[in-house]
Amino acid sequence: MKTRYIDLIEQTFDFPKNEFALNGDRLTWNGIDLVPLIEKHGTPLRITYLPKIGEKIELARSCFAKAIQEHGYQGSYKYFYCTKSNHFSYVIGQVLKSDVDLETSSAYDIDMVELLLDRGQMKPDATILCNGFKDDRYIRKIAKLVARGIRVIPIIDNMEELHKLDEAIDRPCEIGMRIAAEEAPKFEFYTSRLGIGYKDIIPFYMSNISKHSKFRLKLMHFFINTGISDTAYYWNELTKCVNVYCDLKKLCPTLDTLDIGGGLPISNSLNFGFDTEYMIGEIVGRIKDICSENRVTDPHLFSEFGSFTVSDSGVTLFSILYQKKQNDKERWNMIDGSFMTTLPDTWAISKRFIMLPVNNWLDDYERVFLGGMTCDSDDYYNSEQHINAIYLPKYSEERKQYLAFFNTGAYQDTLGGFGGIQHCLIPKPKHVLLDRAPDGSLTDTIFAPEQTSERMLQLLGYLPAP
Numbered sequence: 378m379k380t381r382y383i384d385l386i387e388q389t390f391d392f393p394k395n396e397f398a399l400n401g402d403r404l405t406w407n408g409i410d411l412v413p414l415i416e417k418h419g420t421p422l423r424i425t426y427l428p429k430i431g432e433k434i435e436l437a438r439s440c441f442a443k444a445i446q447e448h449g450y451q452g453s454y455k456y457f458y459c460t461k462s463n464h465f466s467y468v469i470g471q472v473l474k475s476d477v478d479l480e481t482s483s484a485y486d487i488d489m490v491e492l493l494l495d496r497g498q499m500k501p502d503a504t505i506l507c508n509g510f511k512d513d514r515y516i517r518k519i520a521k522l523v524a525r526g527i528r529v530i531p532i533i534d535n536m537e538e539l540h541k542l543d544e545a546i547d548r549p550c551e552i553g554m555r556i557a558a559e560e561a562p563k564f565e566f567y568t569s570r571l572g573i574g575y576k577d578i579i580p581f582y583m584s585n586i587s588k589h590s591k592f593r594l595k596l597m598h599f600f601i602n603t604g605i606s607d608t609a610y611y612w613n614e615l616t617k618c619v620n621v622y623c624d625l626k627k628l629c630p631t632l633d634t635l636d637i638g639g640g641l642p643i644s645n646s647l648n649f650g651f652d653t654e655y656m657i658g659e660i661v662g663r664i665k666d667i668c669s670e671n672r673v674t675d676p677h678l679f680s681e682f683g684s685f686t687v688s689d690s691g692v693t694l695f696s697i698l699y700q701k702k703q704n705d706k707e708r709w710n711m712i713d714g715s716f717m718t719t720l721p722d723t724w725a726i727s728k729r730f731i732m733l734p735v736n737n738w739l740d741d742y743e744r745v746f747l748g749g750m751t752c753d754s755d756d757y758y759n760s761e762q763h764i765n766a767i768y769l770p771k772y773s774e775e776r777k778q779y780l781a782f783f784n785t786g787a788y789q790d791t792l793g794g795f796g797g798i799q800h801c802l803i804p805k806p807k808h809v810l811l812d813r814a815p816d817g818s819l820t821d822t823i824f825a826p827e828q829t830s831e832r833m834l835q836l837l838g839y840l841p842a843p
């Protein structure tokens with residue numbers, strides 16, 4: 378009988394696959410043996426593999442280039458990175474190296490952009506898309522960037538923003554408008570709170586923007602919460618949006634760009650079947666078809682992929698500390714960290730990540746639960762809610778068992794809070810950046826050590842701040 382962990386994986390998935398392979402009894406990821414890194418840096422450990430970011434950007438660009446060519450699409454494509462997915466300097470550095478421009482969502486984002494411009498990391502001819510709800514601070518900073526001569530395209534989220542921008546900006550400026558999509562049927566409300574409703578777009582343009590001396594409408598922005606998916610809902614919303622674009626284009630000659638937002642999904646299981654090339658081909662083809670029916674020129678396309686850009690560069694590693702047997706059936710493998718604080722999406726939105734053991738793949742497997750170290754009963758991980766359990770090599774006190782959660786590079790650090798006070802005072806893990814030297818060899822640099830007890834006591838007001 379085949380009872381080893383490797384047998385289970387080979388029977389269940391097509392393995393080895395993409396960045397995952399086996400070397401002896403250990404998993405390799407992007408050709409990297411993770412065990413020596415764990416032995417050197419310890420667990421819990423956050424790793425970012427920097428080359429992956431550029432690879433993902435090039436993947437999307439090549440899919441769009443192919444689609445544009447195949448469909449004889451007349452517009453161009455431009456990649457923007459949605460900074461909120463991961464603001465850290467090591468990510469933005471990689472993104473800028475790939476000649477990608479940025480999409481911002483708050484006032485402090487603009488401070489970051491200014492610093493990048495001052496340091497020469499961002500080129501003065503870059504385009505900045507400013508999305509999100511804009512308070513006075515964000516408006517003032519957008520205006521400052523415009524005054525500096527930077528090409529900024531604020532994307533109007535609500536009608537009031539136009540007046541506020543008008544008061545703050547003193548020279549001609551391109552703007553965009555965000556369309557408020559209808560939410561997916563299972564949602565509690567019908568229309569997204571983000572953007573301007575379909576029916577209001579044209580009246581708003583006619584009465585407020587068309588004769589404006591300062592603002593020229595450049596783009597329409599569309600993003601749906603559930604992301605890009607091959608579903609009737611997604612195609613329906615895209616079609617509605619492109620039809621509004623076409624109606625508006627007939628009234629607004631300066632409009633020439635459709636921003637399709639973010640939302641390219643990332644792989645959350647070894648069975649992940651999303652075909653990025655096919656979906657991008659379909660999106661480009663459908664936009665072209667609708668524009669042709671309306672006798673409107675194909676718009677230039679912008680995207681703001683966040684998770685897609687950065688998720689796959691991240692892995693979060695834990696050790697199994699101990700196995701608790703709560704009854705005959707339930708075995709809890711306790712990790713040396715917390716799901717709630719380190720991978721908050723697993724707790725908050727039941728998000729799945731690819732979870733695999735790092736070593737002992739030739740050992741027999743068993744069905745377990747995974748428990749985090751906080752004393753919160755919700756601090757556990759289910760890879761599939763309906764199965765309610767996961768499989769790992771059999772626990773043994775005699776040897777170490779390491780566990781990896783892959784594609785954790787987006788949102789987890791900012792949602793969990795980086796270096797702040799965490800639930801049950803569980804420290805933030807050490808964070809290591811991996812890169813390739815010109816000769817292809819792997820380099821590792823510590824970005825942040827594990828959070829210290831002293832730092833927590835400072836934050837809590839027990840010790841003076843440094």
Ligand SMILES: Cc1ncc(COP(=O)(O)O)c(C=O)c1O
Pocket residue numbers: 459462508509600604638639640641681682683684685787
């Ligand atoms: C306006 C906008 N653009 C882009 C993104 C990035 O989405 P994703 O990370 O799914 O690519 C988001 C995410 O919420 C967003 O709100």
